[in-house]
Amino acid sequence: MLEKVYQDRLANLEKIRALGIDPYGGRYDSAEAIAEILARFKEDDESQSADAAGRVILMRPMGKLIFAHIRDETGSMQICLRKNALDEAGWSLAGLLDLGDIVAASGPMIKTRTGEITIFADKLTLLCKSLLPMPEKFHGLVDVETRYRQRYLDLMSNPETMEVAQKRIAIIKHIRDTLDTRGFSEVETPMMQSLAGGAAARPFVTHHNALDIDLFLRISPELYLKRLMVGGMEKVFEINRNFRNEGLDSRHNPEFTMIELYQAYADYNVMAEITEELISTAAQQVGGSESLAFGDVEIDYCAPWRRATYEELLAEHAGVDMRDPSAVREKARELGIEEANKDNAIVINDVFEATVEQHLIQPTFVLDYPADLCPLTRRKAGDETLAERFELFIAGMEIANAYTELNDPAVQETNFRKQLAGEADGETMRVMDDDFVTSLRHGMPPAGGLGIGIDRVVMLLTGRTTIRDVILFPMLKPVVET
RNA sequence: GGGGGAGUAGCUCAACUGGUAGAGCAACGCCCUUUUAAGGCGUAGGUUGUGGGUUCGAGUCCCACCUCCCUCACCA
Numbered sequence: 001m002l003e004k005v006y007q008d009r010l011a012n013l014e015k016i017r018a019l020g021i022d023p024y025g026g027r028y029d030s031a032e033a034i035a036e037i038l039a040r041f042k043e044d045d046e047s048q049s050a051d052a053a054g055r056v057i058l059m060r061p062m063g064k065l066i067f068a069h070i071r072d073e074t075g076s077m078q079i080c081l082r083k084n085a086l087d088e089a090g091w092s093l094a095g096l097l098d099l100g101d102i103v104a105a106s107g108p109m110i111k112t113r114t115g116e117i118t119i120f121a122d123k124l125t126l127l128c129k130s131l132l133p134m135p136e137k138f139h140g141l142v143d144v145e146t147r148y149r150q151r152y153l154d155l156m157s158n159p160e161t162m163e164v165a166q167k168r169i170a171i172i173k174h175i176r177d178t179l180d181t182r183g184f185s186e187v188e189t190p191m192m193q194s195l196a197g198g199a200a201a202r203p204f205v206t207h208h209n210a211l212d213i214d215l216f217l218r219i220s221p222e223l224y225l226k227r228l229m230v231g232g233m234e235k236v237f238e239i240n241r242n243f244r245n246e247g248l249d250s251r252h253n254p255e256f257t258m259i260e261l262y263q264a265y266a267d268y269n270v271m272a273e274i275t276e277e278l279i280s281t282a283a284q285q286v287g288g289s290e291s292l293a294f295g296d297v298e299i300d301y302c303a304p305w306r307r308a309t310y311e312e313l314l315a316e317h318a319g320v321d322m323r324d325p326s327a328v329r330e331k332a333r334e335l336g337i338e339e340a341n342k343d344n345a346i347v348i349n350d351v352f353e354a355t356v357e358q359h360l361i362q363p364t365f366v367l368d369y370p371a372d373l374c375p376l377t378r379r380k381a382g383d384e385t386l387a388e389r390f391e392l393f394i395a396g397m398e399i400a401n402a403y404t405e406l407n408d409p410a411v412q413e414t415n416f417r418k419q420l421a422g423e424a425d426g427e428t429m430r431v432m433d434d435d436f437v438t439s440l441r442h443g444m445p446p447a448g449g450l451g452i453g454i455d456r457v458v459m460l461l462t463g464r465t466t467i468r469d470v471i472l473f474p475m476l477k478p479v480v481e482t
Numbered sequence: 483g484g485g486g487g488a489g490u491a492g493c494u495c496a497a498c499u500g501g502u503a504g505a506g507c508a509a510c511g512c513c514c515u516u517u518u519a520a521g522g523c524g525u526a527g528g529u530u531g532u533g534g535g536u537u538c539g540a541g542u543c544c545c546a547c548c549u550c551c552c553u554c555a556c557c558a
Contacts, residue, residue, distance in 0.1 A: 002492050004527070005509055058519075065515040082515065099508070112516055136493040136507055138519045143493085145550045157493090201557070246557050247483090256558070391558095398558055453558055466551095477549070 025127035100130030198222030237261035342422025345372035360393035
């Protein structure tokens with residue numbers, strides 16, 4: 001059947017060629033964005049005209065008159081093709097159009113008696129013949145697998161998919177603009193690293209043939225951005241992909257987009273303010289409100305957000321004092337968490353993840369993590385057991401992570417060497433990076449650093465509860481030919 | 483990786499307790515100059531994800547495999 005449609009359309013393509021028309025079009029400069037055409041339309045003015053280009057998404061042929069809807073990136077509108085108004089080749093072409101073809105139509109623009117703004121074309125230009133059928137015109141494309149595997153079909157037939165993609169673009173642009181205003185510079189650091197540092201995650205491994213060395217796709221840009229701080233760059237950020245060789249689900253994709261930023265002479269409190277500003281203003285601008293639905297909850301992005309310490313939250317939700325290891329271990333056993341061969345910090349964190357995170361629905365900064373969990377973070381002044389770190393949770397998801405950066409090379413070296421019992425293999429943050437320690441010995445200014453998961457922010461601000469809806473080409477298993 | 487669910491025409495979906503696989507849209511032919519998912523008449527379109535099995539008979543029941551979704555674990 002598909003083969004028959006294809007053959008029919010190929011036949012139409014040859015008929016179009018026989019009319020002397022190139023079925024694959026060419027440069028076309030005169031089209032105006034459909035949203036702009038519709039916006040400038042004036043009621044009761046019959047002297048208007050317009051020129052629009054887009055994909056044919058609906059067609060209603062009625063003898064010597066064809067109504068069609070075309071859609072461009074900005075919207076869709078009706079065009080009308082009439083035998084009387086077109087030249088002979090133009091009318092022949094109109095008869096050979098299929099759904100999915102890309103055309104341009106220009107001519108007078110008036111409102112029909114049913115109230116629809118319509119271009120009554122006196123010129124029809126074929127810009128590209130489509131040889132395969134569009135998804136169903138009313139229901140669009142529903143099959144999730146096809147939506148992900150053939151995203152172009154999803155984009156062309158489901159306007160909300162295009163809308164999410166545009167909002168993602170707008171959010172990232174908003175972040176860049178805001179940071180530019182604050183005096184930050186965007187930099188690029190290695191995606192391929194000989195040591196996978198800066199985070200705790202299993203890396204992807206690849207091989208460089210000429211050097212005959214294994215390399216890791218980065219799990220974090222952190223240690224490179226800090227080297228730039230040592231070099232004298234005071235406000236830097238990078239928006240790029242990180243790669244983590246772990247499970248896939250509705251909140252995790254193996255490659256995901258992070259922004260990391262560093263500001264000299266700042267601390268984690270400054271990072272919290274920046275985080276609030278970036279996300280709350282993005283909610284306003286892109287989501288249209290500071291209160292947005294996510295699943296069945298309503299998130300209020302109006303700053304300032306709740307700030308609570310790790311210790312307070314653990315007491316509130318787990319009912320234990322994190323400074324009392326035996327109480328924490330007892331709670332862990334109660335929760336069914338294996339604790340026997342793990343260090344205290346690991347057990348505390350397991351209990352925290354099991355009891356607290358799911359309750360952090362409204363934006364919440366979790367402050368002051370146990371220092372042992374944070375090898376790259378400065379200890380808190382006045383309490384060496386805590387680190388000046390926050391994580392931001394929204395809708396139970398970790399959205400951001402920030403430190404007052406550790407710039408003491410001796411402490412950094414010690415932390416790199418200290419492997420905590422109970423950390424999963426290959427998922428420690430304590431990878432010895434001698435060159436990084438050397439850089440700290442040259443002196444890194446005190447600084448605040450921040451990482452924000454862009455995909456998850458886009459999820460929140462577009463109300464999408466699966467990460468695959470905000471990544472245009474999410475990871476899927478390749479189709480196996482059988 | 484564990485548990486649960488799904489896969490039927492190009493698309494969106496039906497098919498009772500195992501009994502001749504259907505509809506709408508799209509396609510093809512004819513009619514139609516103001517339609518709005520246009521309408522009317524007609525035509526064509528299927529290895530029911532793949533491979534086995536049970537049965538007189540399998541889309542339906544059983545086994546294995548593939549892919550996707552949900553969920554748990556890991557993780558941001």
